[in-house]
Amino acid sequence: MNDSVIYLDYHATAPPDRRVVEAMAPFLGEGFGNPHAVSHAVGWAAKEAVEAARRKVAMLASADPDEIVFTSGATEANNLAILGLLASPENAGPKHAGAYVITAATEHPSVLACMAALEESGTAVTVLPVGADGLIDPDNLRRALQPETKLVSIMAANNEIGVLQPITEIGAICREAGALFHCDAAQAFGKVAIDLAAVDLLSVTSHKLHGPMGVGALYVRRGVRLRPLIYGGRQERGLRSGTLPTPLCVGFGEACRIAAAERAAEAGRLARLRDRLLDGLRRIAPDLRVNGSLQRRLPGNLNVALPGVDAEALLLELPGLALSTGSACATGQSGPSHVLRAIGLPDELAHGSLRFGLGRFTSEAEIERALAMIADALARIGPAQAV
Numbered sequence: 001m002n003d004s005v006i007y008l009d010y011h012a013t014a015p016p017d018r019r020v021v022e023a024m025a026p027f028l029g030e031g032f033g034n035p036h037a038v039s040h041a042v043g044w045a046a047k048e049a050v051e052a053a054r055r056k057v058a059m060l061a062s063a064d065p066d067e068i069v070f071t072s073g074a075t076e077a078n079n080l081a082i083l084g085l086l087a088s089p090e091n092a093g094p095k096h097a098g099a100y101v102i103t104a105a106t107e108h109p110s111v112l113a114c115m116a117a118l119e120e121s122g123t124a125v126t127v128l129p130v131g132a133d134g135l136i137d138p139d140n141l142r143r144a145l146q147p148e149t150k151l152v153s154i155m156a157a158n159n160e161i162g163v164l165q166p167i168t169e170i171g172a173i174c175r176e177a178g179a180l181f182h183c184d185a186a187q188a189f190g191k192v193a194i195d196l197a198a199v200d201l202l203s204v205t206s207h208k209l210h211g212p213m214g215v216g217a218l219y220v221r222r223g224v225r226l227r228p229l230i231y232g233g234r235q236e237r238g239l240r241s242g243t244l245p246t247p248l249c250v251g252f253g254e255a256c257r258i259a260a261a262e263r264a265a266e267a268g269r270l271a272r273l274r275d276r277l278l279d280g281l282r283r284i285a286p287d288l289r290v291n292g293s294l295q296r297r298l299p300g301n302l303n304v305a306l307p308g309v310d311a312e313a314l315l316l317e318l319p320g321l322a323l324s325t326g327s328a329c330a331t332g333q334s335g336p337s338h339v340l341r342a343i344g345l346p347d348e349l350a351h352g353s354l355r356f357g358l359g360r361f362t363s364e365a366e367i368e369r370a371l372a373m374i375a376d377a378l379a380r381i382g383p384a385q386a387v
């Protein structure tokens with residue numbers, strides 16, 4: 001990694017843990033076997049490694065290993081959960097009545113784009129608003145649910161503002177109404193506890209958890225029937241064909257093992273670092289606003305609006321920081337993010353918003369240095385807000 005840059009973009013991706021890389025290495029070499037080639041020892045060794053990894057993912061999720069379907073990441077897991085469920089034979093028939101599917105305005109693009117595709121093909125989709133705190137109102141969900149509602153898709157932790165939706169309560173409401181509950185837990189998995197009992201489908205990804213990119217999983221509660229999106233050799237119980245990437249699965253498994261062992265201590269440390277960052281930023285910019293609920297939030301997330309500041313111009317003055325603005329919502333798109341819009345942030349404040357993502361390798365010294373760099377940069381570009 002580039003040691004001269006302070007990495008504060010853990011929501012985009014988390015640097016691979018050294019232990020993960022070491023666990024993967026043998027499977028990029030002599031452990032090259034196809035885990036589905038079960039007629040010889042080379043295949044068996046790979047299969048064993050993949051199944052050990054599946055057990056580690058399942059353990060962190062509190063699931064059974066046979067409820068874990070490996071995918072290429074959370075984007076694919078979200079697509080499989082949403083499109084696969086609605087395409088299942090049980091869900092044949094008209095989908096235009098009632099709120100057939102319910103989601104929230106602040107979901108990840110990989111969920112919202114599935115919803116748009118469903119709508120285009122005539123499925124009734126209801127999008128719940130969120131409050132200024134970034135959270136849905138459970139009463140709104142109760143009111144939106146219809147007898148026809150098949151699926152509710154609401155994320156565990158938001159990737160921009162880090163807020164934690166009330167998963168247990170949402171799950172209970174869905175179950176009472178007879179709807180299935182899919183939860184995109186790409187940011188929450190391994191960072192905060194997730195009440196799996198509340199959920200029917202859970203999307204997770206390795207690279208947000210210090211594992212390799214290109215692998216993730218969908219937890220599918222036993223009895224929930226999906227139609228695959230990818231057909232072929234019927235790997236992953238026919239739900240996701242294609243040869244599993246042994247090294248990636250092994251790395252993901254190791255990342256889950258480490259998270260299970262270290263999550264609690266890491267969360268406490270990150271929350272303290274985050275609070276130190278917020279204190280420091282408030283000293284530099286007293287009129288700063290925290291975007292979304294500060295209390296119900298991932299320990300490593302901070303998203304703030306600096307009134308009167310152009311966040312993009314500020315980042316240009318901060319080449320030593322790897323940091324995101326709050327305004328770029330997806331690759332190549334400009335304009336305020338749909339998340340900041342959804343919490344009611346005026347465009348000027350959205351353009352002055354920064355997303356800090358802290359993680360396993362963030363040190364107190366880095367936070368102090370980042371604060372000094374931000375104070376300097378604001379003094380260079382800023383009008384009055386730099387003190």
Ligand SMILES: *Cc1c(COP(=O)(O)O)cnc(C)c1O
Nearest residue numbers: 073074075108159184186187205
């Ligand atoms: C990163 C992310 C995704 C996409 O995950 P990939 O594994 O990169 O496809 C989906 N949802 C959320 C909330 C994310 O943060």
